[in-house]
Amino acid sequence: MGEEGEEGKEEKEGEKLERESESEECGRGGGGGGGPPMDTPDRSRIATPLYKFEDSPVFNYINNLSPFETVKPIRISQPFNSVNFASLPSIFTSPHVSSLKGSRFLRRHQFSDPSKPEFSSDNRNKVGSNDGVIDDAQDSDELQESFDPGSFIGEGPVESTYECSKLANVASRTLNYDYGSPDCRTMPCHGIDTNCVSKLAGTSGSVPFVQEVSQTGFVGSGVHLDGIRNIDHYKDWATMISDANDLLIFHSPDDADAFKGTLQKPLDSETRLCASLGSEFTHDEVSDLQKTQAVGPVGVEQHESENPPPQVGEEDHLKEIETTRDALDGTSLNKCVPVEPGEQLDNEPISNLHRGMRRRCLVFDMAGARRKHLDDSSSSGSSMLPQPDVNIESNDKQLVPTKPGNDSSHCILPGIGLHLNALARTSKEYSVVSHETLSSGRQLINDPSSTASIHSLNTGQDQYLAVTSMEGNMGLTESGVPGMEDASQASGYIASEELNQSSPKKKRHVQRRLENAGESEGCKRCNCKKSKCLKLYCECFAAGVYCVEPCSCQDCYNKPIHEDTVLATRKQIESRNPLAFAPKVIRSSDSVPEIGDESSKTPASARHKRGCNCKKSGCLKKYCECYQGGVGCSINCRCEGCKNAFGRKDGSGTIGAEAELEEEPEVSEKSVIHKSLHTNLIQNSSEQNPDSTLPATPLHSGRASVQLPFSKNKPPRSFLSIGSSSGFFGNQRFGKPSFLPPQPKFEKPIQTVQEDEMPEILQGNCSPIGAIKSASPNSKRVSPPHCDFGSSPGRRSSRKLILQSIPSFPSLNPKD
DNA sequence: GAGTTTGAAACT
DNA sequence: CAGTTTCAAACTC
Structure with a gap:
């Protein structure tokens, strides 16, 4: 001793x-x-x-x-x-209890001694x-x-x-x-x-x-x-x-x-x-x-x-x-979060449950990735996590049986990452899936190392690489929970939703998507071979997220391990184009009037940030970013022979009958999209509490929210978003760029924010950036968000369309 | 799954 | 800024 x-x-x-x-x-x-x-x-x-x-x-x-x-x-x-x-023994409802009992038992023994x-x-x-x-x-x-x-x-x-x-x-x-x-x-x-x-x-x-x-x-x-x-x-x-x-x-x-x-x-x-x-x-x-x-x-x-834990009221209890x-x-119980594995873990987890909830991203991510593991949750899970957390987890699992249903989740919480996951599980919906999620630790977040990095990021570095999951540590809680659930749900339900869309064509699409995306629901991500996933070619990188397992990339540097490289590269790219990581599509909320040009009529009421440059696709294929994003072409587009079903460059083509004729499936998709957008918007609006800084929120909205019917449908990714937090790029907070998953090219970008919440820069029709970058309609490169909005006469709605990743510092672009 | 097409991104 | 190259996704077979 x-x-x-x-x-x-x-x-x-x-x-x-x-x-x-x-x-x-x-x-x-x-x-x-x-x-x-x-x-x-x-x-x-x-x-x-x-x-x-x-x-x-x-x-x-x-x-x-x-x-x-x-x-x-x-x-x-x-x-x-x-x-x-x-x-x-798994029998015991709560680990500590059992421990206590055990101790007493021993004591008594000794007493008799x-x-x-x-x-x-x-x-x-x-x-x-x-x-x-x-x-x-x-x-x-x-x-x-x-x-x-x-x-x-x-x-x-x-x-x-x-x-x-x-x-x-x-x-x-x-x-x-x-x-x-x-x-x-x-x-x-x-x-x-x-x-x-x-x-x-x-x-x-x-x-x-x-x-x-x-x-x-x-x-x-x-x-x-x-x-x-x-x-x-x-x-x-x-x-x-x-x-x-x-x-x-x-x-x-x-x-x-x-x-x-x-x-x-x-x-x-x-x-x-x-x-x-x-x-x-x-x-x-x-x-x-x-x-x-x-x-x-x-x-x-x-x-x-010693009543069995009341499951129903458990949340209330929590x-x-x-x-x-x-x-x-x-007492700062919340600090218990970073717990080490051990006896305490059993206990702490609970506390963590409360505090550290929100790593929705993790959850989200995990949910998708982990589904695969449903079959062998326990074995794979423990094995995957080398660290103590893993052990804990296993223990938790043991415990799980004692508490049926949701309760089990409470027991979990071994490590931070796991914790979060466990927390995620807390959400009732995910009993099984999330469970699995916990078990497999491969995801960035789960990875202990990643976790550590996350910590560091959180604490010290400029959050360029932010982990949404960190919220938990920060004490974010309730607000995030729903988000988590939503996210997870979204991921989980995507497939079903798509399938549900009954048009035969659609099914076909869906099927295809599923195939492509990976039946595993896994998030098939990028497939980069030469870019090392450090260029905007890489969807992951462009989306501000690390590549994950589902990616088929080669020689990938877009991983937490190469955080420095990623950040450096990112900075470089941003220096070149501050809006490089900004959402490509800016979508206004339903109520939002339009942005300027006629194209505003586009059903989607959104615009591609910079416009497309299609020559052969007629803006009818996903080659076209506008189309891919589910938005009509706008004045900013330099496309030729635009037939964009969501709105032609010349403004003729809203979703009109014409579009319908041409793109029957597309139209139906549109409607779907529209709905999804609404939903998304709603979610966003609710979530986007400016104060909530929560990186998770953006992420959540980006990833979790409604899936575009026709968008890539790649399942949600894991989530170490790069630069998601407010850190380096202040915009990140609003910015979706980091959050925008590839799929969402369409959706992510869109974010509605309360006006009052909007940063001044964004609010002003002419943001500094805009001034800098304001491009002529034909200009090839980035056109500032404000341009899109600029003419919008009708900003009446409280919600605005924001380019999330807009850099807050005009000074960066002196050259323009 | 391989090959082609396409257009964005990157480079000059 | 324009032209070219590179790249990876989208698409086709």
Whole structure:
């Protein structure tokens, strides 16, 4: 232990800062001002009183009361080791619970063990040591058990629950326990907890408090509260909690063990608590919340009864939990996200569920990619992920069976990426598919390395390479969820939708598409051979996304591994043409009037950014970008013999009968497209919360949203979008470029934004860029978005058509 | 699946 | 800016 302790210290040093900050938060959250981070001094304080406590007659009395002896600290810690978790039987609903049970089981065994005598001596020794704190906590547990025989019956869950509740309460400082609850168990538990607290606090007051508890047996809660309040170190407790959270977050279980430091122990205990919180949250959260708000036995009963997790209300629970956590604030549970595999993982996942939800892209992606794996989800999944996360996952899977349906998802959350995936699963719709998704880790995001890169991106670099999935880390939540679902759904349903479009021709098209796209639904992406996927030839690159497995590209550099190269190349291209990654098609919302030229009549009410240059295809084939994008040709087009079914360059051809005649199928498609557009727009509008920065949103809209009937139909890609976030190219935020998947040439570009939300640049008819790039209709290269809109007389609608990727800096294009 | 066509992107 | 080349998707068989 000593060795570990030192190691732990080293780590501790690094993390200490964070923890401290956490502590501060905690304090604020509690409203009591930040307590000092748990330091050695506190420990000493704590230790001393404990020592006395053991000597006190009360202590002896307690010992006499229960046949059980206090357990040695060491043993306690072990039960929570990752190993234990790993071995957890799938039967157990929540990992932590089982772990707890196991630990107790062990303890009891040991209790019966004649080694009892050790206990007193050991404890004393430990009290003085750093370990003492934790030991105390454990002792308190022991005491609890001894005090409350019922607890034995109730098993671990009860304890954990209480601990959790306690934590929550403490953190929130609400402390509105309703001790009036008839349930005796409740009382004892609280009392025990309180004892723990008091012990930890190490105040002299703790002793009397304990006495009362011991004497009264199940003393009124009021007493407990008093005891707690007496303790000035209450704050410390909160701090401890936060620290514990930190541990959860940053340390693997082993690390936690390593942290044998004084506080560490307590932290460990806390960690457990957290873990229990996490795993049990679903079950217990309600009760905890209730307690926090002056609740009573109801919640407790739930715990004791160990009712299977309520599936129906689970989400609600989660929400509540989140709320609670928010209240805890300081605890920064959300930080638990980057968890390492270990015992804690089991727990954390839950927390993560709440916080880190939104990696919809991942999910999205995964959903598509993973369908393949439906058959061998478990095996492939675990095998694919080399990292601990994988293991976790497997564990989770084991756990899954215990909780039927959605619940399983809750258990998951091993690593960030996985987490997200798991989260994704949270969405009910995806039980199976998403499940599979989790298992296969190949996607960029899933890839541990990628995950890491993502992190880095998030934190430090200019997000040029942004991962939408990161949202989760940022605490984005709810807003994203629906998106995820939608996205996933979209991907999932695409095929069916298409098929549903009954026209025979259509089916044919669809079939073809499917074939091309890859039956696997996989996203067949680019097929570059010479460009290394670093040129706009590459659809993936052009779309601002990394190439993924489905791609058939050769010598591909458009991968996270070559992030630098990708970024550099991208910059280069953008330097050449700032709008290079902008959506090719700018679509206005339904209500939006038109952009300028007659072509505006186009049903799609959208325009190709730069216009096509078709000579032979008559703009009736996908060679034509306008056609491909489902928009009519405009004045900007330099096409010859335009017959674009969506609108001719000369403006004659809206979707008119003519078009119909020529392109029967096309017309029907159009209508479909139209619908899809509407849907998309709606989604976008709802999602596009400017503040939501969420990269995911754009992505989501881009990828997830309605699939164009005739567009490539390539399934959604995985999602490491390049430059998706606001970083380097501020536009990214709005910009779809990165998000625009190839298929969406048509759809992606279109984005509706509330006017007020629009960046000024975009709003102005003449954006700087426009000024720079404004091209004559015939000009070959990029024509600024504003040009398209410029003439639009009718911008009445609140929504506008925005060129998402419009660079916000005019200065870039001096030359023009 | 191979070959052709096409037009955008890239280059000069 | 225009012409040419390169490239990969779209298309055909």
